[in-house]
Amino acid sequence: MNPSMQNAQIVLRSVHKWFGEFHALDDINLSIAPQEKVVICGPSGSGKSTLIRCVNRLEAHQQGHILVGGVELDDDERKADMIRRGIGMVFQQFNLFPHLTILENCILAPMWVKKLPRKHAVDIAMTFLERVRIPDQANKYPGQLSGGQQQRVAIARALCMNPKVMLFDEPTSALDPEMVKEVLDTMVELAGEGMTMVCVTHEMGFARQVADRVIFMDRGRIVEEGKPEDFFAHPKTDRASLFLSQLLH
Amino acid sequence: MIGRLILTYPDAARRTGIAFVLCIITLGLYAMGISSAWIGYLIPASATWLADNIALGRLFAAGMIALILAANWMALRQLSRRQQIIGVWIELFLLLMLFFYSFNLSLPFIGKKIGYLISQGVVTTLYISAISIVLATVIALAGAIAKLSKNGVIYGLATFYTSLFRGLPLLMQIYIIYLGLPQVGYVIGAVPAGILALSLCYGAYMTEIFRAGIESIPRGQSEGATALGLSSSQTMALVILPQAMRVIIPPTGNQFIAMLKDSSLVSVVGVWEIMYLARTQGQTEFRHIEMLITASMIYWILSIGLEFLQSRIEERFGRFNAR
Numbered sequence: 345m346n347p348s349m350q351n352a353q354i355v356l357r358s359v360h361k362w363f364g365e366f367h368a369l370d371d372i373n374l375s376i377a378p379q380e381k382v383v384i385c386g387p388s389g390s391g392k393s394t395l396i397r398c399v400n401r402l403e404a405h406q407q408g409h410i411l412v413g414g415v416e417l418d419d420d421e422r423k424a425d426m427i428r429r430g431i432g433m434v435f436q437q438f439n440l441f442p443h444l445t446i447l448e449n450c451i452l453a454p455m456w457v458k459k460l461p462r463k464h465a466v467d468i469a470m471t472f473l474e475r476v477r478i479p480d481q482a483n484k485y486p487g488q489l490s491g492g493q494q495q496r497v498a499i500a501r502a503l504c505m506n507p508k509v510m511l512f513d514e515p516t517s518a519l520d521p522e523m524v525k526e527v528l529d530t531m532v533e534l535a536g537e538g539m540t541m542v543c544v545t546h547e548m549g550f551a552r553q554v555a556d557r558v559i560f561m562d563r564g565r566i567v568e569e570g571k572p573e574d575f576f577a578h579p580k581t582d583r584a585s586l587f588l589s590q591l592l593h
Numbered sequence: 594m595i596g597r598l599i600l601t602y603p604d605a606a607r608r609t610g611i612a613f614v615l616c617i618i619t620l621g622l623y624a625m626g627i628s629s630a631w632i633g634y635l636i637p638a639s640a641t642w643l644a645d646n647i648a649l650g651r652l653f654a655a656g657m658i659a660l661i662l663a664a665n666w667m668a669l670r671q672l673s674r675r676q677q678i679i680g681v682w683i684e685l686f687l688l689l690m691l692f693f694y695s696f697n698l699s700l701p702f703i704g705k706k707i708g709y710l711i712s713q714g715v716v717t718t719l720y721i722s723a724i725s726i727v728l729a730t731v732i733a734l735a736g737a738i739a740k741l742s743k744n745g746v747i748y749g750l751a752t753f754y755t756s757l758f759r760g761l762p763l764l765m766q767i768y769i770i771y772l773g774l775p776q777v778g779y780v781i782g783a784v785p786a787g788i789l790a791l792s793l794c795y796g797a798y799m800t801e802i803f804r805a806g807i808e809s810i811p812r813g814q815s816e817g818a819t820a821l822g823l824s825s826s827q828t829m830a831l832v833i834l835p836q837a838m839r840v841i842i843p844p845t846g847n848q849f850i851a852m853l854k855d856s857s858l859v860s861v862v863g864v865w866e867i868m869y870l871a872r873t874q875g876q877t878e879f880r881h882i883e884m885l886i887t888a889s890m891i892y893w894i895l896s897i898g899l900e901f902l903q904s905r906i907e908e909r910f911g912r913f914n915a916r
């Protein structure tokens with residue numbers, strides 16, 4: 345392991361993953377530094393979600409090594425739970441808990457995982473709900489909010505656990521167009537605060553503005569990576585340029 | 594052709610339709626062998642005519658009933674929906690009472706026995722059912738989680754259990770537990786045996802209900818909880834089950850009502866619950882029907898109580914769905 349890798353926040357080395365016969369991740373090597381912002385893009389079914397879900401072990405890889413903050417992920421579920429506390433994740437479908445109010449959604453993990461007293465957890469939650477600009481909705485249920493608001497709550501909920509890393513899996517893909525911006529703005533703000541971020545997204549404007557690195561995946565492999573300005577202007581591979589040309593239309 | 598006629602003469606078509614339906618009901622009642630005795634009972638003067646013209650009298654009786662039904666229908670239509678519901682309940686209840694009345698029941702006998710039936714029978718039935726319901730719920734929860742387990746041994750245990758206890762008649766289970774356990778050296782009382790059989794049998798049915806409820810919650814919910822660092826048992830207790838309750842409660846309420854009545858099977862091993870008392874008390878004076886009908890009514894009232902409870906609980910768990 346080289347020194348730069350030892351400092352890395354997230355390391356994947358020769359990671360493979362199969363779903364039955366299907367080779368979903370094929371020899372993934374990736375190292376993400378603290379505070380780095382990485383955008384992952386690629387055609388549907390190329391393994392983007394699988395890749396970031398392996399980082400917090402929502403999926404288990406079958407070969408290779410994944411280290412988060414220097415701790416290796418293996419079959420030990422308690423170690424996985426430990427690592428998950430340091431990683432926030434935002435899903436395409438929000439995955440808010442519909443039976444709990446917005447506030448209850450945000451204090452659930454701080455209270456049950458970190459064992460914070462309720463009052464303290466509420467203070468933290470309200471701070472983050474203010475940051476995403478929906479403190480006045482705290483006592484509503486998720487079903488009463490718009491998609492954009494729900495996704496911002498999901499971001500706030502993840503931030504309440506004070507994570508070092510945030511994973512985003514197509515956070516704006518399920519939103520109506522007029523709500524995409526409010527969520528992206530929240531993410532841009534977060535990037536400005538030095539969070540380590542891994543985002544699966546096809547929002548090129550966001551990638552240009554925020555990403556240190558863009559990773560292009562196809563058929564379970566990392567096909568190309570580079571700085572956003574290089575990648576979008578001069579993709580090196582045919583597959584990437586084909587993908588980008590389709591994205592523009 | 595007929596469609597055209599209906600469109601041109603809607604009123605006439607409607608009347609024809611009503612007359613047609615009335616004829617069908619009349620003929621149906623006639624075919625079912627309705628008796629004309631009630632007319633003779635109401636109008637004694639007609640008795641001889643009815644005796645002379647049996648077939649005609651029966652047809653007339655059927656027609657009268659069809660008309661009464663129609664008039665009743667018209668009358669109910671004048672009311673609001675709520676009043677309609679209450680009206681139908683009262684009418685059907687009175688008919689049911691009339692049906693029982695026709696058995697020539699001895700009310701004094703019922704009055705004499707009902708106190709004991711309630712103080713001993715209802716109390717026993719209720720506590721057997723209540724304990725069994727609690728145990729069955731615990732078993733069902735464990736069974737459902739076991740059925741969703743990746744561990745083959747646990748899954749195997751759960752599937753064998755549900756298969757066996759859903760597959761054997763409850764009556765057999767009661768006998769087997771009551772008579773069989775002593776064979777292997779474990780003597781069990783009649784009441785514990787009944788509770789055990791009811792819990793195991795209903796636990797097996799409810800395992801499936803709980804499993805379906807848990808599975809009805811989208812994967813994203815447990816993934817969201819896991820990603821936040823919640824353990825799998827916390828995820829189940831705090832995120833999955835509270836949501837699954839909405840799916841679980843309605844069929845579980847049905848199971849509880851069914852169990853309340855199936856607890857009558859426990860009478861075969863001599864537990865003094867409602868059914869047992871109804872049979873034994875009736876025997877002494879050969880008044881079986883009185884006791885059986887009284888017991889039935891008691892079961893019905895208890896079931897209504899459970900239905901009411903169920904709707905209250907459903908209301909509570911449906912709360913977060915309000916938009």
Ligand SMILES: Nc1ncnc2c1ncn2[C@@H]1O[C@H](COP(=O)(O)OP(=O)(O)O)[C@@H](O)[C@H]1O
Nearest residue numbers: 363366368386387388389390391392393394395
């Ligand atoms: N749980 C699973 N079981 C079987 N196949 C899966 C599963 N999850 C994902 N896949 C398959 O793996 C491939 C990659 O999926 P995914 O990572 O979700 O792609 P992306 O996010 O890039 O669209 C897809 O072909 C998908 O069908």
Ligand SMILES: [Mg+2]
Nearest residue numbers: 392393394514
């Ligand atoms: Mg995906």
